[in-house]
Amino acid sequence: MVEIWRGLTKAVELIISFEPEVMGIAGRSLIIALTSTLLASLFCIPLGGLIHFRRFPGKRLVISLIQTFFSIPTVAIGLFVFVLFSQAGPLGGLNLLFTPTTMVVGQMILITPILLGLTISAVSGVDKAILDTARSLGASGFQTAIVVLREARFAVVAAVGMGFGRAISEVGIAIMVGMNIRGFTRVLTTAISLETSKGNLELSIALGIILIFIALIINILLNRLQQR
Amino acid sequence: MSLIETIDLCQRYGERDILKDINIKVEQGEVLALIGPTGAGKTTLLRLIDLIDMPTSGKIFFDGVDTTASAAVRLEIRRRMAFVLQKPIVFNMSVYDNITYGLRWRGMAKGNIREKASSILQLVDLAAYKNRNARALSGGEVQRVAIARAMAVEPELLLLDEPTANLDPISASRIEELITGIIRQYSTTIIMATHDMAQGQRLADRIAVLGNGEVLQMGSSRDIFAYPRNKEVAEFVGVENIINGVISSSQDKVVTIDIGGTIIEAISDYATGEEVSACVRPEDITLVMSKVPSSARNSFNGIVTRTVSTGPVTRVELDCGFRLVSLVTRRSAEELDLKKGRRVCATFKATGVHVIKREGH
Missing domain, CATH: 3.40.50.300 (P-loop containing nucleotide triphosphate hydrolases)
Structure with a gap:
């Protein structure tokens, strides 16, 4: 209990004092998670809409597979990205292993099924009459999809929020393809893991609180976006 | 075009x-x-x-x-x-x-x-x-x-x-x-x-x-x-009196329709022996207390079985040996004291009857 209290006071201290290393870790976590969420959203939201609107053989199977990948372990993705970017791997020549870029790639793979699946579920919840109304007013296929996505924005934004939450809180990928390099790939989750293993619980708790605080701020912003 | x-x-x-x-x-x-x-x-x-x-x-x-x-x-x-x-x-x-x-x-x-x-x-x-x-x-x-x-x-x-x-x-x-x-x-x-x-x-x-x-x-x-083509259309456009019968005579387009012992006169091209339905709009049926000489070719004594007032008009159902529905103004209904059991005479013109051929016979 004493340690938790100390952790809380330490977190407040670190935040108020803008401790450079902690701010650096928090900023890196935020940038990597936001980048992966933004990039994944850019293709997942339209692709989710496309999967919903198009009829093709095996559609049901595709949706089932997407849903299955919701719970894929982060270490499995970490391993996959590690193999992909290792010197012997197909993308080894890019020399990107143990950089924030590979962490972004890994997080994008992690949240793609979540964003796709929840977008499909969001647009399928839109009243079919919305589709008919848009088409009857002369909307093209693309314009109709925009209308439907706009109608489903509450659920789509929630999906993006969920994706961000999963990205910023994961640790397996960050450790495996980022290697927790100080000042370069160290993020909040890997730092918490390291500090805990060193027995530095106060700092771990402080970092955890900062992580929750960031997630809270992002969720408040997304909530405001949903209300628009 | x-x-x-x-x-x-x-x-x-x-x-x-x-x-x-x-x-x-x-x-x-x-x-x-x-x-x-x-x-x-x-x-x-x-x-x-x-x-x-x-x-x-x-x-x-x-x-x-x-x-x-x-x-x-x-x-x-x-x-x-x-x-x-x-x-x-x-x-x-x-x-x-x-x-x-x-x-x-x-x-x-x-x-x-x-x-x-x-x-x-x-x-x-x-x-x-x-x-x-x-x-x-x-x-x-x-x-x-x-x-x-x-x-x-x-x-x-x-x-x-x-x-x-x-x-x-x-x-x-x-x-x-x-x-x-x-x-x-x-x-x-x-x-x-x-x-x-x-x-x-x-x-x-x-x-x-x-x-x-x-x-x-x-x-x-x-x-x-005025001229529904068949029973379905007639029913949909509000013709409540659709009476089945057989043309028993025809002369100069004036036909008599036998509706089971009772005769209805109408204007039609259909020939004798044809199975038809006589359609009469409720608003074309006049109710009087007793038979009076008039140009209306169809006149039937009947008993009021039900009356329903809807705004300015009253819907009157009659048993004349066959079912008839008439629409009269509420004022007429009051003056004639139309209520269940009341004896009245229903009249309508031969030109007020639209004859349609019965399908599926």
Whole structure:
């Protein structure tokens, strides 16, 4: 209990004092998670809409597979990205292993099924009459999809929020393809893991609180976006 | 050239035929009402005409252009029409944004959109609501937004699906006034589905009666009202007295119909021995206390079995050996003291009887 209290006071201290290393870790976590969420959203939201609107053989199977990948372990993705970017791997020549870029790639793979699946579920919840109304007013296929996505924005934004939450809180990928390099790939989750293993619980708790605080701020912003 | 022409249009869902061989033509500036009971295929036909759905077979020509040509042609033609659905849906945005959505899709300049929206909002009397979220409006207001949104794109053809269904009488009357205004001001070609025969009569130039996916009769409202082609149409247009019988004699088009011992006189081309139904509109039956000499060829004594007052008129059911329904003014009903058990005489002219051949015999 004493340690938790100390952790809380330490977190407040670190935040108020803008401790450079902690701010650096928090900023890196935020940038990597936001980048992966933004990039994944850019293709997942339209692709989710496309999967919903198009009829093709095996559609049901595709949706089932997407849903299955919701719970894929982060270490499995970490391993996959590690193999992909290792010197012997197909993308080894890019020399990107143990950089924030590979962490972004890994997080994008992690949240793609979540964003796709929840977008499909969001647009399928839109009243079919919305589709008919848009088409009857002369909307093209693309314009109709925009209308439907706009109608489903509450659920789509929630999906993006969920994706961000999963990205910023994961640790397996960050450790495996980022290697927790100080000042370069160290993020909040890997730092918490390291500090805990060193027995530095106060700092771990402080970092955890900062992580929750960031997630809270992002969720408040997304909530405001949903209300628009 | 007709604005819309359908040729042998069929729509089938699974094993069920929703529309069968629909052949209709609608001219520029015409108002056509599709009337028929629920499930007759009215909405399906409107959806096909608006090119939202593809027909199982048959063709639709818009202004002479085959609408099955390509997706691009279908979109181009769809943009020349507007469709107000039976349960109008408004987008989750302001009234102004709802009304201007279709214009933005057509790439209209912002200035022109503002101008257009302003005049349309005046037309539907919603100018004061333009910044309000359309989802917060009442049923009648939502219907007006839907009509405004459709009219904003200046459609050559406006499709209306049951525009006053589910509305209270005041809102329904406002929507009818609005449609009348559109017909007068814009001369837009309109195809509207309604199950309300009276509304069809009030608004349309021509009426097509749909039943079980087929056009049962098409013509002016007067033709359909006075001369229904068969029993289904007769029932739908409010002919409550449909009496089955056999033509027992025919001379100079004046026929006698034997309805089981009782004779009804009528004007008809049908020959002796033909199995027919005599259709008499309730408002064409006069009730008197006792037989009086008159030009009416049909006169029957009967007993009142039921009376129902609805506003200014009273519906009187009689047993004359066969069932007859008459509509009289409430004042007449009071003066004649029409109530259950009262003996009266029902009379109607031979010219007031429309004779139709019985099908399936």
